[in-house]
Amino acid sequence: MKKIMFMLVAVAAMASSCTQSDVIGLSSDDNVEIRVSAGITSAVSPSTRAVLEGMINSGFTTDLDVAFVRADEGSSGYTTYGATALIGTVAHAADALSFAPAEYYLASGKKTKLIGWYPRRSGVSYTQGTRVVDFGEIDGKTDLMATVLYEGSKGANIPSIAFNHLLTQFSIKVYTPDAAAQGLWGTVNSIKIAEKKQTCTITLPAATETANTAAAPTFTGNSDLDLIEANPAVTPATVINYPLTLGVGTTTDAVLAGYAMFAPQTAGNVVLKIELSVGGTQTVNVPVPTTPTPAGFLHGHAYEITLKFSSSAITPTVSVVDWVPVTNLPEVEI
Structure with missing residues (x-):
């Protein structure tokens, strides 16, 4: 890795x-x-x-x-x-x-x-x-x-x-396959990552420990973390204007909603809370990837989460970008 x-x-x-x-x-x-x-x-x-x-x-x-x-x-x-x-x-x-x-x-x-x-x-x-x-x-x-x-x-x-x-990163993109589905959901008002606004500490190894011993991170708290409404791929970061209109078409038409860095997670789901102008508040589970190993949304890795807003569901697709090249992960129906 x-x-x-x-x-x-x-x-x-x-x-x-x-x-x-x-x-x-x-x-x-x-x-x-x-x-x-x-x-x-x-x-x-x-x-x-x-x-x-x-x-x-x-x-x-x-x-x-x-x-x-x-x-x-x-x-x-x-x-x-x-x-x-x-x-x-x-x-x-x-x-x-x-x-x-x-x-x-x-x-x-x-x-x-x-x-x-x-x-x-x-x-x-x-x-x-x-x-x-x-x-x-x-x-x-x-x-x-x-x-x-x-x-x-x-x-x-x-x-x-x-x-x-020490952290993992999500960048989130959103789109819908057609104008009819776009009308069902409306615009995106906000996106939050559930329970990821935490404090971070590291405990340094004792000075008596051998060289190459790592510090141990600890994450505490369970408040929701706001998605950063900006594009970090450019300097200075470009602000993304909200309410955000969903892209229409295919994954190549998806628009960037923002990004956030937070504590790594090795099991379960990362939960997104999405507030929509027409579709109300939606909760989307993004399952922790099990392959390649080790499983998880890992520290030092950046993941692109593409959300497809169809007429019946919101479907997340996960791929790894920028920091570490890893095989794309399968689409999961919500």
Whole structure:
């Protein structure tokens, strides 16, 4: 299974001077700054995204604000992460990750562990004692990501870092086969994803865990999430005007209703609540795909949901787009 990753390739740069507590009293030749060149690879043709709205793919055009915590090996091994998250930025122009202030590997040669997340912004908090990063409430348009735990030293730099997506995404299109059916339903006033407006936290692995251990996400709450009435495939995102008129014809005539990112789901149905001007409120179950394996609407995957409004039913068709190419899923009659 392929997935989008931010590949951050670590390089060592020798600093001429430093006031970092880890290297006080040592010659400048002992100070190895943690400097990282950054790029993004994609399994499919990329789309440019606004950083704070929509999935982040190759060709991002705005600097990314990221955060990390570090743990340093002592005489008795690792104990805990630092009390404060490190301020990191991935500059889109130079494809480079930098820390402010600069961070250094231990001059003693002992190891350092790093783990990071995106976004770094107001409302996202890190608590040292619980190792919890709280992203707050999912808004449907902000991509949430985290790395696994990495380990390196001044003699063996961390070779690469990957940011992995925590959420799944739906983009929803709507159409009707003929004008008669269009008249039965009217226009679309709103679409909601049932019980997907949740808070998201991740619990970082203990600093004593082995490298490559992932953070554990938790999603809490059951409010309905509004579909984002915009097209994220363009920058800036194009607003979709509502009430929305159904496309008429075939799937190629379907019109984009919007998109949303939310918690992955591996069983049951994702439920859509659709408010129509003539057809009233309709509930559509979108079954979790069972093939290919692993089953589910998975993190780091984008799904295109096409809703056919016929004279007797609303039929969803599911396919995977943009992030990961997967075989189209069968149409399900409601």
